[in-house]
Each structure stands twice: as structure tokens, then as C-alpha cells.
Amino acid sequence: MLPMLSHAEILRYSRHLLIPEVGLEGQRKLKQSSVLVIGTGGLGSPVALYLAAAGVGRIGLVDYDVVDFSNLQRQVIHGTAGLGELKVESARDRMLDLNPDIQVDVYNEPFTSENAMRIAADYDVIIDGTDNFPTRYLTNDVCVLLGKPNVYGSIFRFDGQVSVFDARRGPCYRCLFPEPPPPGLVPSCAEGGVLGVLPGTIGTLQATEALKLLLDIGQPLIGSLLLFNALDMSFDFVKLRKNPRCKICGPQPEVTELIDYEAFCGVPGHDHDDGSAGVDWDITVSELAARLKNGNHLSLIDVREPHELEISRLEGARLIPLGQLAARLSELDSAEDMVLFCKSGTRSARALELMVSAGFRKVKNLKGGINAWAREVDPTLPVY
Amino acid sequence: MPVLRIPTPLRSYTNGEREVTVKGNTVGDAMDDLMVQYPTLRPHLYNGNAELRPFVNLFLNEENIRELQGLATPLQETDRLMLIPSIAGG
Numbered sequence: 268m269l270p271m272l273s274h275a276e277i278l279r280y281s282r283h284l285l286i287p288e289v290g291l292e293g294q295r296k297l298k299q300s301s302v303l304v305i306g307t308g309g310l311g312s313p314v315a316l317y318l319a320a321a322g323v324g325r326i327g328l329v330d331y332d333v334v335d336f337s338n339l340q341r342q343v344i345h346g347t348a349g350l351g352e353l354k355v356e357s358a359r360d361r362m363l364d365l366n367p368d369i370q371v372d373v374y375n376e377p378f379t380s381e382n383a384m385r386i387a388a389d390y391d392v393i394i395d396g397t398d399n400f401p402t403r404y405l406t407n408d409v410c411v412l413l414g415k416p417n418v419y420g421s422i423f424r425f426d427g428q429v430s431v432f433d434a435r436r437g438p439c440y441r442c443l444f445p446e447p448p449p450p451g452l453v454p455s456c457a458e459g460g461v462l463g464v465l466p467g468t469i470g471t472l473q474a475t476e477a478l479k480l481l482l483d484i485g486q487p488l489i490g491s492l493l494l495f496n497a498l499d500m501s502f503d504f505v506k507l508r509k510n511p512r513c514k515i516c517g518p519q520p521e522v523t524e525l526i527d528y529e530a531f532c533g534v535p536g537h538d539h540d541d542g543s544a545g546v547d548w549d550i551t552v553s554e555l556a557a558r559l560k561n562g563n564h565l566s567l568i569d570v571r572e573p574h575e576l577e578i579s580r581l582e583g584a585r586l587i588p589l590g591q592l593a594a595r596l597s598e599l600d601s602a603e604d605m606v607l608f609c610k611s612g613t614r615s616a617r618a619l620e621l622m623v624s625a626g627f628r629k630v631k632n633l634k635g636g637i638n639a640w641a642r643e644v645d646p647t648l649p650v651y
Numbered sequence: 652m653p654v655l656r657i658p659t660p661l662r663s664y665t666n667g668e669r670e671v672t673v674k675g676n677t678v679g680d681a682m683d684d685l686m687v688q689y690p691t692l693r694p695h696l697y698n699g700n701a702e703l704r705p706f707v708n709l710f711l712n713e714e715n716i717r718e719l720q721g722l723a724t725p726l727q728e729t730d731r732l733m734l735i736p737s738i739a740g741g
Contacts, residue, residue: 310741398741423738426659443715446705448737452695453660456740466741494735496659499669503656503733505710508718538740590663594691 269295270324276368280322288484294322300481301325303390305378305406307358308332309456309466310396310420310473312344317474319362319369323481326362327390329374330354332537337651341463377536378402380525383409392477395419396470398456400447401528401536407432407440408525411515416480416487420473423453425462427469427495430488430507431476434516437490442510447532451617455538458613465497542612542639544619544632550606552640555633565604570618571637575610579637579648589614592621601627608633608640610651653681655732664692673732678711679722681732696734708735 272280272294283289289297302323304311307330318326332354334345349357355373362371374386378397387393387409395406395417403421410417416433419440432439472493479485494503515522529536543549550558558565567584569576570592587595589609599605599622607615607622612635619632633640641648654670665671671688675681682703686693698704709716710733716724726732 306741308741396741398739400737400739403739420741421738422740423736424659426736426738428735428738443708443735444706444737448704448706453737453739459660459740461740492735494733496669504713505715505733505735506713508715510717590691593694 270298271295272298273368276322279366279368283321289482293482293484297322297478297481298324300392301327301390302392302394302477302481303327303329303387304394304396305329305402306396306398307342307344307354308338308396308398309341309422309461310470311358311394312342313467313470314394314396314420314474314477315358315362316344316365317471318477319366319371321474321478322366323369323478325370325372325390327372327374327386328355328358329376329378329386330358331375331377341461341466343467378405379536380405380528383525384413387413387415390415392480393417394473394477395421396473398538399536400532400534403440404447404531405525405528405536408515408522410434411439411441412524416489418473418476418480420466420469422461422465422469423456424460425465425497427465427472427493427497429469429472429476429493429495430491431480433487433489434509438507438509439513439516441515442513443492443507445510445512445514447534450533451620454614457538458610462497468495468497539611542616542632542635544612544616544634548616548619548623548630548632549634550631551634552643555606555640556644563604565606566599568599568605568607568618569609569637570607570615571609578651579641581608581637581640584608589618592618596622596625596627599627601629603629605630606633607631609636611636611638652728653726653730653732655681655685656734658734658736658738660736660738661692661695661734664695665689675726677722677726678709678716678719678724678732681726682709682722706737709733710735 280294304315334349334357344358344361355375359371411434419430421428492505569584569586570589607618609615615632622630638650641650652672655673657665673681673684
């Protein structure tokens with residue numbers, strides 16, 4: 268028995284009620300339905316806002332982060348007044364302001380192998396709005412094991428991908444990507460950047476797919492992957508098929524319960540690490556400042572991209588972008604003391620790994636990068 | 652000649668080119684031609700045994716070459732190849 272709509276709800280949803288594919292019955296279906304949104308960042312923002320506005324009766328939000336200044340360029344569910352607030356609470360307040368007739372359940376915790384099945388079990392549709400590979404594989408596996416549709420969206424710079432992975436009716440995420448890329452090969456948005464409106468485009472497409480699934484209308488993107496490029500304004504579709512050797516949804520699954528996804532992917536389950544290459548290889552900004560002050564001779568190697576020099580730079584540093592480093596190692600003298608740095612220490616830790624494997628030993632990674640330098644040593648530099 | 656679409660994360664290895672014209676009678680030949688044109692792409696696409704890395708998805712028109720004949724899949728002049736990267740941003 269579907270729930271009834273009040274007169275206020277009938278007025279609120281009148282533009283839906285006028286569409287025959289939705290109508291009164293469809294709106295009542297939405298009121299009865301539930302969606303879990305994993306991540307309340309760039310993708311989660313439009314997803315949660317539109318699903319709340321559309322009248323999805325119960326929406327769950329999973330995130331453990333707080334609203335940061337650098338989020339507001341794209342995470343439009345949050346506001347300047349909410350800086351420092353828990354993201355799930357900031358998002359819930361905005362959603363309930365938009366639509367007080369819905370229920371918003373918040374899970375202020377990381378989505379992990381320990382809690383994921385419990386959290387997801389009670390929802391009709393799961394939305395993958397996460398920002399890292401381990402949580403994407405976890406979300407996929409939870410959906411396959413629980414038999415729920417996973418509305419997938421992913422972004423990088425100007426590129427976006429959307430699909431609906433429902434292993435009961437088509438392929439899953441692992442069918443397309445059986446293995447994650449090696450750590451460090453694909454930069455995160457925190458390192459590589461993202462056009463602010465892109466998660467808006469991709470997130471609204473995810474919300475559209477979720478509503479279609481809940482209403483059982485149209486053609487969901489099952490077995491199809493949408494590839495969007497904002498620079499070309501191109502929408503390409505490719506066919507996805509179930510992989511008979513898929514380790515979780517194939518006929519002989521090897522994965523029958525949740526695993527350790529950080530170990531599987533070799534990276535942490537969030538997109539901001541501490542910019543460390545390990546205690547033996549790190550140098551802190553205060554140590555570096557002291558050594559420079561004492562006149563120690565060391566070379567500073569900036570592994571960022573050229574356009575980042577316009578934001579901040581360290582005097583005397585030499586620019587060798589990470590992507591060029593392997594080809595330019597011969598320019599460096601392994602007898603010399605070197606300190607590698609980038610924005611926050613992530614790329615320079617990769618650079619250090621590359622140099623050490625090439626035989627360099629007198630290299631250090633500037634922990635926390637030029638941003639830590641700006642925070643702790645030279646406040647005339649901006650943090651970005 | 653067939654064209655191969657380069658995803659944003661790999662465009663820094665193709666001088667920013669988003670589409671590269673490639674020649675060859677098979678998908679493998681076309682990829683070899685791509686490696687000749689942009690040698691620094693190789694470690695991102697191939698493993699040590701000259702096989703495509705498992706996280707690299709190469710589509711011929713709408714189909715994954717895994718579903719066709721892999722690198723041996725024949726190529727037509729008007730075909731479009733597309734590399735589909737794993738991206739995780741959100």
C-alpha cells in the first residue's frame with residue numbers, strides 16, 4: 268500500500284503529477300522509496316538536493332568529513348556559513364529546508380567493510396558519489412552482494428562517467444574494471460583538479476537514473492556507460508557486458524564477502540592523504556626551513572605542473588613535473604641532497620618512489636608540500 | 652584512417668591531443684602506431700609482457716575489444732577507438 272500525499276505535497280509535486288510517467292502513483296512510489304547517497308561532496312551535492320526536491324521519502328547520507336573552504340567551488344549543497352560543520356549535517360539541513368516532508372538519515376562515518384552492509388541493507392537504490400577507488404570497489408561489492416542497483420558516477424577534470432551497475436540485470440563495476448589502476452597513476456581531484464560544474468552535470472544524471480529506477484520508467488543505463496567530456500561537450504555511449512570471469516558477479520565468484528579494499532587498491536579510502544612518503548623519507552617544513560637557514564646546500568625539486576607556479580613557488584626550486592620525471596632523471600645528480608615537493612606531498616611522494624627505485628638515495632619528500640610551507644613557514648604564500 | 656580518442660588523464664602524454672589518427676589493420680597495429688607517435692604513453696597502457704594492463708579498457712566503436720578479438724580485432728578505415736580510463740573523483 269503506497270503512502271498518501273497531503274494537499275501540501277500535491278501542490279509541491281504538481282509538476283511531477285502532470286507527467287503521465289510519474290503521476291500521483293509515481294509520486295507516492297517516490298515517497299515510499301529510499302536512496303543511500305555515499306559521499307556528500309561534488310556528486311553527492313546535486314544528487315541529494317534533487318532527490319530531496321523530487322520527494323524521495325527517505326534519503327541516507329554517508330560521509331565523515333567536514334565542510335572545507337576548497338569544497339565550495341563545486342559542493343553546492345554546503346554553504347559558507349557551514350564551514351567546519353559535519354558534511355552530513357550541513358547537507359541534511361539544506362535538504363530539509365528544501366523539502367521538510369522527507370526523512371534524511373545521516374551516517375557520520377567512513378563507509379567501510381565493517382559498516383557498509385548494515386548501512387546499505389535498508390535502501391532501494393545506492394548512489395556512488397565517492398572520491399576514491401577503495402570505496403568505489405566497496406560500494407560495488409556491497410550492491411552485488413545485497414542485490415541492489417548501484418548508480419555510478421565518477422569525475423576527473425573535464426571527464427565524467429555514468430552507469431547503472433545492477434548485477435542482477437547486467438554487468439557490475441568489476442566487470443568493466445576488474446582491477447584498480449596502480450597507486451598514483453590516476454590523480455585524485457585534490458591533486459589533479461576538477462571543473463566545478465562537472466559534478467553538477469554528472470550528479471544530476473545520477474539523480475535522473477535513480478528516479479527512473481524508483482519509478483520503473485524509461486531505459487536505465489544498465490549495460491551502458493556514458494562518457495561525458497565538458498571541453499568537447501561530447502556524450503559517448505559504450506556497451507558494457509557481464510564479464511564471465513568477474514570475481515564477484517561471475518558464475519564462479521571468488522569474492523563472496525567484503526574484503527580489505529584499501530589493501531586491494533593500495534591507496535587509502537579517501538582522496539586526501541597526509542603527503543608523507545614514510546618517516547625515513549620525509550622532511551618537515553620546519554626542518555627544511557632550518558636547513559636552508561643554516562646554509563645547507565640542497566636542491567629543491569618542484570614536481571608540480573607549470574601552471575601551479577603562478578599560485579605559489581619556492582625560491583630557487585627547479586621545476587620537473589612528475590609526468591616528465593622518469594624521462595629527465597639524467598638531469599639530476601644522485602650525489603646531491605634533494606628535496607622534492609608538490610602541492611601537498613602526494614605527487615612528490617610518488618616522485619620519490621620513482622627516484623629511489625632508480626637508485627637515488629639522497630632524496631627527501633617535503634611532507635605536506637608547499638601548502639604546509641605556506642601554513643607553517645611563509646604565510647605570505649596562499650594555500651590552495 | 653581510424654581515430655583513437657584519448658581521455659583527459661592521458662592527454663598530458665599526447666601533447667594535449669584529444670584524438671589521434673592511427674594506422675593499422677588491427678587494433679594492436681593501431682596501438683603500436685600510437686606508441687610510436689607518443690612513446691611515453693606505453694607504461695600507462697601496457698605491462699611488461701606487452702599486454703594491455705587490466706585496468707585499461709579499449710573500445711572499438713561501442714564494443715570493448717575484450718568482447719571482440721582483443722588486439723587482433725580487425726580495423727576499418729572509419730572505426731573509432733576509445734580508451735576508457737579508471738577515474739575515481741567525486
